Amino acid sequence: MTTEEVTRARAGQCEEQRPTEGQAAQAFDVFARLCPSREVFAELADKWSLLILMSLAACGPQRFSELQRGVGGVSRKMLTQSLRNLERSGLVLRTVFPETPPRVVYDLLPLGRELAELVAPLGQWTERRAGQMMAARQEFDAAHAEG
Amino acid sequence: MTTEEVTRARAGQCEEQRPTEGQAAQAFDVFARLCPSREVFAELADKWSLLILMSLAACGPQRFSELQRGVGGVSRKMLTQSLRNLERSGLVLRTVFPETPPRVVYDLLPLGRELAELVAPLGQWTERRAGQMMAARQEFDAAHAEG
DNA sequence: CTTGGCGGTCTCCAATATAGACCAGGTCTC
DNA sequence: GAGACCTGGTCTATATTGGAGACCGCCAAG
Numbered sequence: 001m002t003t004e005e006v007t008r009a010r011a012g013q014c015e016e017q018r019p020t021e022g023q024a025a026q027a028f029d030v031f032a033r034l035c036p037s038r039e040v041f042a043e044l045a046d047k048w049s050l051l052i053l054m055s056l057a058a059c060g061p062q063r064f065s066e067l068q069r070g071v072g073g074v075s076r077k078m079l080t081q082s083l084r085n086l087e088r089s090g091l092v093l094r095t096v097f098p099e100t101p102p103r104v105v106y107d108l109l110p111l112g113r114e115l116a117e118l119v120a121p122l123g124q125w126t127e128r129r130a131g132q133m134m135a136a137r138q139e140f141d142a143a144h145a146e147g
Numbered sequence: 148m149t150t151e152e153v154t155r156a157r158a159g160q161c162e163e164q165r166p167t168e169g170q171a172a173q174a175f176d177v178f179a180r181l182c183p184s185r186e187v188f189a190e191l192a193d194k195w196s197l198l199i200l201m202s203l204a205a206c207g208p209q210r211f212s213e214l215q216r217g218v219g220g221v222s223r224k225m226l227t228q229s230l231r232n233l234e235r236s237g238l239v240l241r242t243v244f245p246e247t248p249p250r251v252v253y254d255l256l257p258l259g260r261e262l263a264e265l266v267a268p269l270g271q272w273t274e275r276r277a278g279q280m281m282a283a284r285q286e287f288d289a290a291h292a293e294g
Numbered sequence: 295c296t297t298g299g300c301g302g303t304c305t306c307c308a309a310t311a312t313a314g315a316c317c318a319g320g321t322c323t324c
Numbered sequence: 325g326a327g328a329c330c331t332g333g334t335c336t337a338t339a340t341t342g343g344a345g346a347c348c349g350c351c352a353a354g
Contacts, residue, residue, distance in 0.1 A: 028274040031198065033220030037277035041270065045194040051178065064301055073180030075343050080302065090283025101300055101351050111279060118272055122265050123188065127175040130184035132258060136237025211332055222312055227333065248320055248331050 040089065044115070048074055048082045053108070054123050056092070057116035061107035091115060187236065191262070195221055195229045200255070201270050203239070204263035208254035238262060 028037035043049070048071070055070045056062060062070065068079055083106060086092035091112030097103040108116055175184035190196070195218070202217045203209060209217065215226055230253060233239035238259030244250040255263055 028277045030270045030273055031202065031217060031219055036281055037274045038219070040277050040280050041198075041273045042194045044273070045192065045197050045269075047189045047192040050192050051188075055178065065299075070178060072178055072185070075345095076302070077304095077344090078342070081342095088284050088287040089280040090287075091280075096301095104301060111276060111283075114276070115269075115272060118265075118269050122192075122262075122269075123177045125262060125265055126177055126188045126191065127184045129258060129261070130175045130187050133187050133236040133238075134183055136258075137235050140235040140237075212330080222314095223333065224313090224335095225311070228311095243332095251332060 043085050043089070046082075048078050049086060050119050050122070052079070052082055052086065053091070053112060053116040053119050056106065056108050057113065057120055061105050064104050064106070067106065086112065190232050190236070193229075195225050196233060197266050197269070199226070199229055199233065200238070200259060200263040200266050203253065203255050204260065204267055208252050211251050211253070214253065233259065 029035050030038050030041045032038055051071045051074070052067060055067060059066075059070060064079070064083075067083075068074060068076065071079070074082075083092060083094070087094050087106075089111075091109060093107050093109050095105045095107070097105065176182050177185050177188045179185055198218045198221070199214060202214060206213075206217060211226070211230075214230075215221060215223065218226070221229075230239060230241065234241050234253075236258075238256060240254050240256050242252045242254070244252065
């Protein structure tokens, strides 16, 4: 009984500690498989989308091919796809200048700028800690190589 | 010539504005395809790893099956894989208690806690703005449905 | 006239994600 | 004591996805 109680306290997805009970009774929960916020989260939380946001935040409005060069290794397909997603969700504005040849420029909308400001530290942190993490990997790999 | 200059200023991956010239001449650049920090970034920047970090930060140490229930929709395979990655990079500690039946508990290491503190706001932001983003999508889809 | 850039789309193939079975041990129920 | 279930995974088959590269119309430079 006691064991079961403890188990279920955690098993119940830690409801106590999640902010549902907070001040404003939030409707969204990224931890829930079918919550719309999860769907949104899943689309934003991939390397290309995050790098694109970081690039736009760091370098300002950019054309398609500038982004492709700036975000090293991204394929045109994934760049198009990620940009469409960001545009669709209201994070990025796509502007076509009807010149000859036409120019297409992508820029952050306020919503995207908000997110980009949260994402930028993540990239900086990764650069700062990359050394430590690579060292940890070597250690781990060495320890698990002995068979 | 002038056009080419401007183009190359941006094309050169916005080097001016990137922190390479800063105080400590950083060796790592997540924007570079072959930089080790990019490799690390690419592994961390996926929905499952981020949700796992968030869950560990929000609910403390958890067992495998607790995590599986907590992170809704994650498959055992992806959970195992993501946890191994986090463990390998020194972000998460895996402890086996040799009881019967054995218990396996995952917890954040200091490095992982640092990252989790940067990631948590991302989840909260998504929950706060999910409504706006879903509205933007509807608008976008409606605008692009007319053929 | 060939080459290159622009902003994509399309197709194909390899890699990856998911669903689900399976496993060895132990517990709980009936 | 038989059957069902929980534990922390692994393995396999299938669906989805990602990347490489071709192609497109249009324009400019050499």
